[in-house]
Amino acid sequence: MSASTTWTIPEVRAALDARKISAREMVKDFYARIEKRNAELNIYLALSPDRAFAQADRIDAAIAAGDALPSLAGVPVAVKDVISTRGIPTTCGSRILEGYRPAYDATAVTRLEQAGAIVLGKTNCDEFAMGSSNENSAYGPVRNPVATDHVPGGSSGGSAAAVAANLAVVALGTDTGGSVRQPGSFCGVTALNPSYGRVSRYGLIAYASSLDRIGPFASTVRDAAMVMSVISGRDPRDSTSASVPVPDYIAGLARPLHGLRIGIPDDYFGEGIDPEVRKKIEAGIALLEKLGCRRVSIRMPNTEYAIAAYYIIATAEASSNLARYDGVRYGPRVPGATLIEMYQKTRGRGFGAEVKRRIVLGTYVLSAGYYDAYYLKGQKVRALIARDFREAFEKVDAIVTPTSPVPAFRLGERTANPLQMYLADIYTVTGSLAGVPGISVPSGKTSSGLPVGLQIYGPAFGEDRVLHMAHAFEQAGGQDL
Amino acid sequence: MKISREDVLKVAALANLELSDSEVDTYRGHLDDILTYIDKLNEIDTTGVEPLTQVVAVSTDDSALRDDVVVRADIITEVLRGAPDPEAPYFRVPRVIEK
Numbered sequence: 001m002s003a004s005t006t007w008t009i010p011e012v013r014a015a016l017d018a019r020k021i022s023a024r025e026m027v028k029d030f031y032a033r034i035e036k037r038n039a040e041l042n043i044y045l046a047l048s049p050d051r052a053f054a055q056a057d058r059i060d061a062a063i064a065a066g067d068a069l070p071s072l073a074g075v076p077v078a079v080k081d082v083i084s085t086r087g088i089p090t091t092c093g094s095r096i097l098e099g100y101r102p103a104y105d106a107t108a109v110t111r112l113e114q115a116g117a118i119v120l121g122k123t124n125c126d127e128f129a130m131g132s133s134n135e136n137s138a139y140g141p142v143r144n145p146v147a148t149d150h151v152p153g154g155s156s157g158g159s160a161a162a163v164a165a166n167l168a169v170v171a172l173g174t175d176t177g178g179s180v181r182q183p184g185s186f187c188g189v190t191a192l193n194p195s196y197g198r199v200s201r202y203g204l205i206a207y208a209s210s211l212d213r214i215g216p217f218a219s220t221v222r223d224a225a226m227v228m229s230v231i232s233g234r235d236p237r238d239s240t241s242a243s244v245p246v247p248d249y250i251a252g253l254a255r256p257l258h259g260l261r262i263g264i265p266d267d268y269f270g271e272g273i274d275p276e277v278r279k280k281i282e283a284g285i286a287l288l289e290k291l292g293c294r295r296v297s298i299r300m301p302n303t304e305y306a307i308a309a310y311y312i313i314a315t316a317e318a319s320s321n322l323a324r325y326d327g328v329r330y331g332p333r334v335p336g337a338t339l340i341e342m343y344q345k346t347r348g349r350g351f352g353a354e355v356k357r358r359i360v361l362g363t364y365v366l367s368a369g370y371y372d373a374y375y376l377k378g379q380k381v382r383a384l385i386a387r388d389f390r391e392a393f394e395k396v397d398a399i400v401t402p403t404s405p406v407p408a409f410r411l412g413e414r415t416a417n418p419l420q421m422y423l424a425d426i427y428t429v430t431g432s433l434a435g436v437p438g439i440s441v442p443s444g445k446t447s448s449g450l451p452v453g454l455q456i457y458g459p460a461f462g463e464d465r466v467l468h469m470a471h472a473f474e475q476a477g478g479q480d481l
Numbered sequence: 482m483k484i485s486r487e488d489v490l491k492v493a494a495l496a497n498l499e500l501s502d503s504e505v506d507t508y509r510g511h512l513d514d515i516l517t518y519i520d521k522l523n524e525i526d527t528t529g530v531e532p533l534t535q536v537v538a539v540s541t542d543d544s545a546l547r548d549d550v551v552v553r554a555d556i557i558t559e560v561l562r563g564a565p566d567p568e569a570p571y572f573r574v575p576r577v578i579e580k
Contacts, residue, residue: 103559196536210535236547240535308519319496326497328572333565339575340497348499353507356498360489360508361515363496377522379532384525386533419514435536460536 007169009075009223016063016074023056023063023074027118030076034120034167041143043158043167045081046089047121052076055118072230073116078168080159081122082129083214084203085109088119092205093127093137093155096350100330106203107238108172108214108231115230120168123158127352128322129179129207131155132421133414136354141411146188146451150408153183156217160187163217170227171217176208177310178404178428180215181440185403185453188442188479190224190470191217193428195460196435197242199228200235208317209240211310211432221441221471225249228463244461252464253471258292260469263396265300268427273405280452281402283481284443284473288400291472296396300388303430305381307422310429312365312378318355319362325350357418382433389434393459398469401427403440403453427455437463441470444481454478483516484509 007015015021021029031049038044059074079085082092084102091097109119126136134157135141144152145165152161156173160183163171173180175193184191192215199214206212216227229250234243264285269278289295327333327346334349336342351359365374392399405424414421431438436457443454454473458466489509493500500508561567566574 100563103554103556103563302525305522305525308522311515312519323496327565328574329560330563331565336575339577342575343497344499347497348501351498353504356500356504357508357511359496359498360492360500361512363492364484364488364512364516367492367495374519376532377527379534380527380530381522381525383530383533384527386536418511419518422515433533 006166006219008220009072009169009226012075012169013069013073016059016069023059023118024053026074027052027056027076027120030120030167037165037167040148041145041161041165042140043123043142043161043165044078044121045091045093045124045139045158048085048088048119051088052118052120055113059116070114070116071226072112075117075169076120077112077117078120078123078159078162078171079109080125080156080171080173082125082174082205082207083109083172084205085119085122088122090122090205091139092129093125093139094351094355095138096325096331096347098332102203104203107200107235109203111231112227123156123162123171125158126155127355128205128318129155129174129176130318130354130358132178132182132425133409134158134183135411135415136352138352143411144187144408147408147449150410150450151186153186153404153408155179157183159217160184160189160191163187163189163219169219170223172214173217174204175213175215175432176211176314177432178425180217181428181438181453181455182404182425184217184440185451186408188445188451189217189219190221190439190441190474191215192224192228192439192463192467193431193437194228194232194463195437197240197244198437198461198463199231200238200241202235202237206321208314209321210317211314221467221474222250222253224439225253225467225471228467232463242461247464249464249467252468255468256292257288257469257472260293260398261296261396262288262293263296263298263392263399265298265303265392265399265401267300267303268401272423272426273402274407276446277402277405277407277452280444280446280481281454284454284478285400287476287478287481288469288473291476298392298396298399300392300430302381302384302388303426306385306430306433307426309378309381309385310425310433311361311422312374313382315358315362316366316375317362319359319366322355322359354418385430386434389431389436389457398465399457401455401457403427403455407446407450407452431457436460437466439466439470441473442479444479482513484512
């Protein structure tokens, strides 16, 4: 086994079953890989070896006893640092939570561990999940393992890079406006943003509550489906989690694609899309047609307003959610003569530039006299974007788009102009606002070797459909287009 | 120019956020750009459109409503361990009530 070996979940299981490797050896091997590459790539912010080896020993004991193993037994996973892990540092990529160790686990983490998965550690991300490049982390940017002078995307850049660099088999990220799908696309791995309400958010540290979701990264679509089978479903601890039944995602993968109608929104292929990305997406659509899908041209007329609506809604919710970081209950405190001065100094020093920018914008759009013009208007436009999706799904079974209009860019290349960075989120924020599931699956590479991601949207709670289509696409050689 | 230095300072005060002079200038410029961009929304007529506050999860039962039962968590020690200035079982803050 070399340090670059890519493991899939079924391969881990086969190796454990055949006693070719123990769970303990598996964990050791992954920590050795991390030791070797983390200084350069900056993927992990914290490791949890005690917990990982304890879990590995439980799996090995089960194997020795001849017990039936759960579906993710021995699978090393990485968890984005905005997801709570009991006793393990959880900073959200921010100085304001430096040293914070949650007193409880997120439900998604509990479910992964109940299924036998092994949490290796916490992954770097843009501070409080705000960013599209990972350059907003207080702990320095992650480097893209595919091209180390490039960004991995964001905000879940560490989780995407962990899977791409084989420093975890699968990983959890979070997606508010594209933060799972876009880094998945930049790093060349599969990344799924499930429907709003599909996966419990108990223990997810909130950025924008009406948009935040937890989703998996994996090196194959089947692995993503296996993780989804474990983390999906109602959780009494999250009242926004839905009681919609969870279908068998694995059984659904093998069906033929024949006869599915794929909508291609004309509005998504206008200005701003990189010609090489466009070419790879066109080739991806042609591949889906070859597999039996029927291409249908559709209109999503409110697309051009999505970014504006998104940045109103997300920043407004963030300004409220981030009010809790005040130097009282967790994180470092900067002393002040009065309580208010202590709050102001703690927050002024603890938050990074992008977070401050969004708090200021969010507070502004919610402030007296501006609420109707901005926040209410944004919510109305959000309703129109959701309607675009509803109407499209009356005509088609899925919608196919690029995940990002550009491939990974160079570190530092886009930091000067925040608005320009926001505009590149166009293909992902629409689905975020509408609450529908979207998967990014590798669809070839540019001439300089940078991965391109093809995004497939399905109707709400249609994860089975997007996984099914992405699996067929992958099996037909999508990533080598 | 949509937004002034004073606007930024006012909003920062509402958000309990200390900003340096150079931050105020930088954010003023960025916010101006972003708010100008957001004006784009005035192009669409939203008369009669109901605002979408949340993509409400489809619930097939009443599980979102439950009895409010107290469950002991017993994590005070663990929680206080992370606090900058704890005095069990409290969080200590600068004086807010004058003698």
